[in-house]
Amino acid sequence: MIEATDRVEVLRVEDLRVYFPVKSRGIFPRTVGQIKAVDGVSLSVGQGETLGLVGESGCGKSTTGRAILRLINPTGGHVVINGTEVAGMSRRQLRPVRKQAQMIFQDPYNALNPRHTVGSIIGAPYKIQQIDPPGGARTAVREIMERVGLNPEHVNRYPNEFSGGQRQRIGIARAIALRPKLIICDEPVSALDVSIQAQIINLLQDLQQDFNVSYLFIAHDLAVVRQIAHRVAVMYLGHIVETAPRSVLYSEPMHPYTNALLSAVPIPDPRKQSERERILLGGDLPSPINPPSGCVFHTRCFIAQDRCRTEVPQMRTMAPGHEVACHFPITEPLKGGVIHGPDPGLTAPVPGEPGYWSETVTDLGGVGTSRLDSANSTDEGV
Amino acid sequence: MSAFLEVKDLHVSFPTGDGVVRAVDGLSFRVDKGRTLAIVGESGSGKSVTAQAVLGLLNRNFADITGQVWLDGQDLIAMSDDQVRELRGEAMAMIFQDPMSSLHPFYRIGDQLMEAVRTHHKVSKQEARERAIDALKQVGIPAPERRVDDYPHQLSGGMRQRVMIAMALINSPQLLVADEPTTALDVTVQAQITELMLKLQAETGTTLIIITHDLGVVADMADEVTVMYAGRAVEMGSTDDIYYRPEMPYTLGLLASVPRLDSDLNERLDPIPGNPPSLINLPPGCVFNPRCTFKDEVPGNRCTTERPELLASSAGHLVRCHLDAAQRVAAREAST
């Protein structure tokens, strides 16, 4: 963990684990395995700071965010929000904590109740927390709407009367209503067009300035995270593999996966883009049901060695604030045009083995087709 | 070189309960043989509708389509549905955004590939199967002899997109339209697919139209770029023109809105204010005027009253804007 001497920690997560049981269907369902969605994640967010959490689809970013706010129950680990350990708390005990930590979701379409007016959505946190803001809830709601760039006269409209970007503003307004210390933003701009995305990013930055709020900013887009985060944590298959201040992570990434990720993001500049070094990883993310042994990245790593297959790399501090979980961190800039990673697909994947991906569910007891249920709920994190 | 594909004054509108949606409104562009054209624009700007109109995939019972689409000397719009169908999958092919849902879940990928062959060629099952295996090998699917008998759900997203590419290319089409081929994929897989498409294009000399909202992907792949806004082309030129000499305020705004890995670390984004217009109720004058920060520089309120034409700029590409040359340079300077 980073030494937190001069900074006030708003969130600290230690060794967070979330395992989902994989159940066979049928009259007698058995647990046939575990999805290790989050497997030993530690991180911390200081006051007024933004920690970016990046990684590819399915690596466990959302699950981390949800487990922190206890929208799902963690399998293990500690979560300390503003000095209070929340792991193991009951729903009722959690209520005052919820006032300090809010969530913004990716899909502005699904996260808002279509039958409530904007006013009642934004004002809901006051009701739930039984708080009477100075000047009354109505005035407070109008002020917030104004603050996030919504026309306060639209207070009685319904979410479907707003565009995607405006709906995201509604979600943000609801999240800041109680002036929380921490907001977990789960892909808040991924569903938006670039021009709208930029508006929302700027809005989030302004709100941080005004209220000194901290963000855990979850995204798969490295360029977006670079824009908004102070520090960045890179996730792969349930593990954080590298954490560093933004300026360091984007200029001197040490983990091979971070290097590959960065090189995969095209730069909107044709000349620069054609001159870049490239690392092309083979294959896709392995299934989290049966993650690879040793270093989880070894099946796709372009510098993996024998040791990586057996020994789990521990988080090591390479420089102040720069931690890497890799046996052979990259300290020299990579050279040599295009680097190709091994293709784990070349040895044909076997069901149940790492690298195999399947939605098939092995047993069908009753009527109904079946797929792994990875549905995202639309809990309104209030 | 003559244009391999030329679209002239294409209009596509959908009559709906709320009014007529003008999805594509007077679009013209051309692509030369073996070149790559990127069509960029935000959601709802009419990119996919354009692609589907070119391939004849729009149901004419629900869409009004006018204009011309010349493919290698034949006007597709004037042809019968059946004639266009015969060209589809043979002379022109398409790849779609979501590989997870674009393959039929109930049929083996080999059968789906073979179907594509046998729709257009009278070949034996055995030969079609061999071609399917070849196609899978070409797109880098490991152990294609075995994979050919897999069902789509046994493949990852990246693999499925490779299968889609194999299916599109199996009859060696001269034109390939790729509608957001990498949008649904993870960045590392996205990079693989981009690389694969570039490699295959170099090998086969296929003319490529790539549709995307990702300016990074465009920079990676395109020779030519058409920027679309609200159903029309607002700027058109070589990739260098668009990235280094943009002139239309919307293009400028788009470039300034994109977070990028090579920007100054403390630079804020410069978003385009407001939202895209409703395609049912387009603003008068320039369709971009409600969001344009330069419209006051054009004298006589022309931006709100007069539709600008797509005209050659002094730099040599096509721009739809009332600003004069000096103002455009100033605008570009102001936004970078």
Next chain:
Amino acid sequence: MAGYVIRRVLIMLLLLLLLSFTVFVLFSLLPADVARLTCGKICTPETIEANRIRLGLDKSVIEQYWIFLQGVVMGRTYGQGPGAIVCNAPCLGYSFTRQEPVLKLILERLPATLFLAMGAFVLFLIGGVALGVYSALRRGRWQDKTVMGISLVGYSLPSFFIGLVVVYFIIIRWQLLPFPSYVNPWVDPLQFVQTMILPWLVLAVLYAAFYTRLTRSQMLETLNDDYIRTARAKGLPERVVIRKHALRAGLTPIVTAAGLDFAGLLGGAIILETIFSLPGLGSLAVSAVLSPDLPILVGVTLVTASFVIVANLVVDLLYAVIDPRVRLA
């Protein structure tokens, strides 16, 4: 797959056991005194008591159930001595009012029900699916609206109403067909068809209405799916797109519904069998209720329920055939 089937069959037997027990307990709770019902016109308390013992009704429900199960497996004898009645395995009980083993009665009635169900099934499935596809392809146009309107009417009309109307007009008023009188098809095929055609059609109309709507909505859904666009982009002719790609994808719920409906029909289309005086399971059940004859009711209930359970298994197996994502292991 084989393992799956074996497991499912075992589960099925378990379910049947559970079901038969429930049925047994439920019927034993009925206020009717079975022993009283079994004795004829001249009824003395002594005969009732004797019957009670002969039927085993003096024992507890659990014991009775155990004896019943033994009967199913090994056969059973009612009473002792020369007056004893032997009911061979599998014995589902004995009807004293009709002086026949229940199984024999059921087997006698099964063909009529089976023919009725199968004929109607083929008709309504083909008709319903075809109309549903047709309607979906002409979505929003007058053809679609007409089909939907008619199916709504068919859907909401009660079967006794259509049945009676048809009997009245076609048989009584216009005398287009002779009065229904069931014979086995191998005895007199013409009379068989003449008898069955109306109930077939009535059932087909009633059920087709549902399948038309189901198919239409399934088609409209799958026609919007991405892989349909892919199929069109390949240049496939539209009819192949519809048949091979869209219809197959939308088949699963249709198969479910059809399987359960077929099982339901095997349980007897009670009203139609009565109206068209078909000697099927339905009319057997009706007369058993009216008499009342509990052993028959228990037997018919069990047999009908097992049809549903078997149909469920068949539907699940069909799923795996239709959708490769469903793996039965």
